[in-house]
Amino acid sequence: MAEPKIVKSTCGMCFAGCGVLIQVENGKVTAVKGDPDSPVNYGVLCPKGRAAVELLYHPERLTHPLKQIGEKGRGQWTRVSWDEALGTIADKLAAIRDAHGPEQVAFIQGSAKGLIDNYNERLANAFGTPNFSTTGHICFLPRLFASKMTCGSYTVPDYESGPACIVVWGANLVETRIGEHFRTVRQLKGGTELIVVDPVQTLLAKKAYTWLQLRPGTDLALALAMIHVIIDQKLYDRDFVEHFMVGFNRLKDHVRKYSPAMVSQITWLAPEKIEEAARFYARSKPAVIQWGNAVDHGVNSFQTARAISILRAITGNLDVPGGDLLPSYPLAGQGASDITLRNRIGPQVWAKRIGAEQNQLPLFRRVLPKSLINAIIDENPYPVRGLYVHASNPLMTYTNADRTYQALKKLDFLAVSDFFMTPTAALADIVLPAATFLEYDSVVAPPYYPFAQVQQKVVQIGECRSDFEITSGLASRLGLQDLFWNNSNDLLDEVLKPTGLTFNEFKNKGVVAGATAYRKYEKSGFETPSGKVELYSNQLESWGFDPLPIYREPPDSPLSEPDLAQTYPLILTTKKSIYYLHSCGRQIKSLRQGHPEPVIYLHPDTAAENSIEDGDWVYIETKQGRVKQKAFLAESLHPRVVCADFGWWFPEEAKYELHGWKASNINIIIDDRFQDSPETGSLNLRGLLCRVYKDGNNYCSVPQIH
Numbered sequence: 210m211a212e213p214k215i216v217k218s219t220c221g222m223c224f225a226g227c228g229v230l231i232q233v234e235n236g237k238v239t240a241v242k243g244d245p246d247s248p249v250n251y252g253v254l255c256p257k258g259r260a261a262v263e264l265l266y267h268p269e270r271l272t273h274p275l276k277q278i279g280e281k282g283r284g285q286w287t288r289v290s291w292d293e294a295l296g297t298i299a300d301k302l303a304a305i306r307d308a309h310g311p312e313q314v315a316f317i318q319g320s321a322k323g324l325i326d327n328y329n330e331r332l333a334n335a336f337g338t339p340n341f342s343t344t345g346h347i348c349f350l351p352r353l354f355a356s357k358m359t360c361g362s363y364t365v366p367d368y369e370s371g372p373a374c375i376v377v378w379g380a381n382l383v384e385t386r387i388g389e390h391f392r393t394v395r396q397l398k399g400g401t402e403l404i405v406v407d408p409v410q411t412l413l414a415k416k417a418y419t420w421l422q423l424r425p426g427t428d429l430a431l432a433l434a435m436i437h438v439i440i441d442q443k444l445y446d447r448d449f450v451e452h453f454m455v456g457f458n459r460l461k462d463h464v465r466k467y468s469p470a471m472v473s474q475i476t477w478l479a480p481e482k483i484e485e486a487a488r489f490y491a492r493s494k495p496a497v498i499q500w501g502n503a504v505d506h507g508v509n510s511f512q513t514a515r516a517i518s519i520l521r522a523i524t525g526n527l528d529v530p531g532g533d534l535l536p537s538y539p540l541a542g543q544g545a546s547d548i549t550l551r552n553r554i555g556p557q558v559w560a561k562r563i564g565a566e567q568n569q570l571p572l573f574r575r576v577l578p579k580s581l582i583n584a585i586i587d588e589n590p591y592p593v594r595g596l597y598v599h600a601s602n603p604l605m606t607y608t609n610a611d612r613t614y615q616a617l618k619k620l621d622f623l624a625v626s627d628f629f630m631t632p633t634a635a636l637a638d639i640v641l642p643a644a645t646f647l648e649y650d651s652v653v654a655p656p657y658y659p660f661a662q663v664q665q666k667v668v669q670i671g672e673c674r675s676d677f678e679i680t681s682g683l684a685s686r687l688g689l690q691d692l693f694w695n696n697s698n699d700l701l702d703e704v705l706k707p708t709g710l711t712f713n714e715f716k717n718k719g720v721v722a723g724a725t726a727y728r729k730y731e732k733s734g735f736e737t738p739s740g741k742v743e744l745y746s747n748q749l750e751s752w753g754f755d756p757l758p759i760y761r762e763p764p765d766s767p768l769s770e771p772d773l774a775q776t777y778p779l780i781l782t783t784k785k786s787i788y789y790l791h792s793c794g795r796q797i798k799s800l801r802q803g804h805p806e807p808v809i810y811l812h813p814d815t816a817a818e819n820s821i822e823d824g825d826w827v828y829i830e831t832k833q834g835r836v837k838q839k840a841f842l843a844e845s846l847h848p849r850v851v852c853a854d855f856g857w858w859f860p861e862e863a864k865y866e867l868h869g870w871k872a873s874n875i876n877i878i879i880d881d882r883f884q885d886s887p888e889t890g891s892l893n894l895r896g897l898l899c900r901v902y903k904d905g906n907n908y909c910s911v912p913q914i915h
């Protein structure tokens with residue numbers, strides 16, 4: 210028997226980029242293990258990563274293209290060739306373009322998948338539509354843009370040089386980025402202190418020097434109070450402020466009103482606790498702030514990220530050893546306009562994009578999902594007739610799910626590319642079987658690490674195709690082949706050009722890091738209009754946005770809607786699970802065993818007041834509607850806060866419409882008709898008013914869950 214072959218690669222079960230070693234025996238993948246040499250995860254994998262082989266060989270995976278032949282959603286499909294599937298998609302989209310204009314076709318990109326995101330945007334731009342939609346407004350883009358507008362670049366924490374203090378802000382690292390969690394714990398063992406900002410007691414919160422359990426959605430108020438304390442008590446880095454910043458005095462005047470006492474009323478944190486955390490962070494040298502997705506979820510998203518960036522800067526932690534680095538990426542230029550072909554969309558076409566009147570940051574070149582859904586339903590500013598959905602399940606992941614359903618049903622033509630027949634795919638005309646990360650070569654270079662890592666094809670399953678092949682296949686059928694690559698190796702060679710390596714050479718190395726240098730700003734300044742850190746942003750002001758971060762109470766909160774809070778007295782937030790990426794993975798046995806049912810966490814006193822016991826099925830109700838999840842009592846939660854699961858559907862339940870997509874889907878009860886964040890259109894996903902009560906029958910009338 211031949212020795213197993215071990216192939217170095219990168220996990221693609223989420224976008225955290227953990228290094229893996231793939232074991233291949235007789236042409237089959239027999240194990241995926243953590244790569245101990247990976248600078249991202251040092252050999253640790255989360256359950257999702259460990260389940261990669263189960264996903265690869267799952268019997269329900271889509272393995273060939275399908276065409277719907279009956280009424281949409283009824284599940285009548287016939288197998289078709291790739292040629293027919295891609296040809297049909299291209300013909301339908303081109304017919305809409307030719308008859309009504311390219312803007313009546315939209316493209317949706319789902320979970321971030323690295324390089325391919327840029328190539329899907331390239332396809333939309335090459336096609337000629339301005340309507341390319343992603344969930345970037347609630348995932349990463351507010352933090353990216355705020356970092357750029359404040360200090361010229363996204364920052365990454367320099368754990369390797371040993372920070373004295375790590376602040377983990379709105380990130381449940383163990384459940385979402387296992388490598389980062391492990392790296393944090395390693396630092397703690399070496400004596401680094403930890404501050405955690407989170408309404409939920411995460412695993413790291415239990416290890417923290419201080420845990421700031423704020424009211425969901427009030428992060429900006431906390432950040433402003435911390436800036437207030439640091440300036441008021443002269444704990445800032447005076448030399449750095451004097452030489453490398455603009456707007457300090459205006460910031461100082463601005464934050465005067467955000468005293469810990471005032472902000473305590475907003476956040477529910479004791480003033481002394483806010484003051485102590487600010488002092489501790491400012492006095493710890495060096496310190497990093499590691500942030501997460503919760504920062505992106507609300508009307509204050511961009512400005513929260515601005516305030517956190519300001520904290521990093523005024524404490525002198527930017528680009529110092531053990532601080533928040535301005536990274537040098539090994540693949541400079543990914544996402545640039547020559548990759549995405551953004552410039553092919555001229556001003557006249559760009560002005561036609563859905564939601565153009567909303568006037569977000571000029572950096573933000575996306576159509577907001579809710580705007581797209583509204584446009585499809587209301588045909589305003591025009592009908593959207595055709596939609597291509599890549600690696601996304603909007604029916605489960607978009608707010609106001611009932612409207613998403615109406616919109617998907619209304620389309621003339623819908624094509625979806627995915628691993629499984631999801632509730633969204635079930636409404637499509639054509640479904641394409643996508644390859645997993647074990648089935649294609651790629652280069653993985655997430656912006657939160659200054660590395661590029663290899664991803665290698667080890668196996669072929671059925672007729673599944675990689676994202677690159679699907680995108681370039683569609684481009685070719687649309688007559689756009691000159692703008693794409695003949696094969697993915699040519700593309701990867703081009704992507705790797707800044708490193709001087711071909712993809713074949715890169716395979717042998719596995720990882721390439723960007724250059725390490727500290728305090729680069731001393732020579733070259735910051736990549737902002739002034740060349741300095743912009744505490745006060747003239748550019749934001751000139752675009753019509755707040756030049757300094759101003760806290761705005763979220764809509765649908767006990768302070769903004771006190772009358773509604775009489776009926777809906779609890780505050781709803783949501784969390785991700787270590788077992789699932791968004792709405793994916795519920796059909797994978799080991800993951801489902803780890804987290805078998807949708808769960809809502811609530812305090813035992815809150816449960817007792819509502820006659821709820823641990824394990825009861827309960828309704829979670831907002832003014833928008835109600836869904837069911839199973840109660841789990843958690844002493845550590847604030848008694849007025851409940852925390853629900855996100856992304857639930859039940860793949861095993863074929864007898865319910867679209868696998869019980871409505872039963873426990875939290876997006877059924879999340880209203881999106883509120884004010885978004887002005888800069889990036891981020892939705893208010895945290896701190897919504899709700900109530901929770903027991904199902905009279907204590908019986909889950911939707912899918913029985915095994």
Ligand code: SF4
Pocket residue numbers: 220221222223224225226227250253254255256257258259385386387388
């Ligand atoms: S966090 Fe888990 S799923 Fe994500 S890349 Fe790492 S091992 Fe894979």
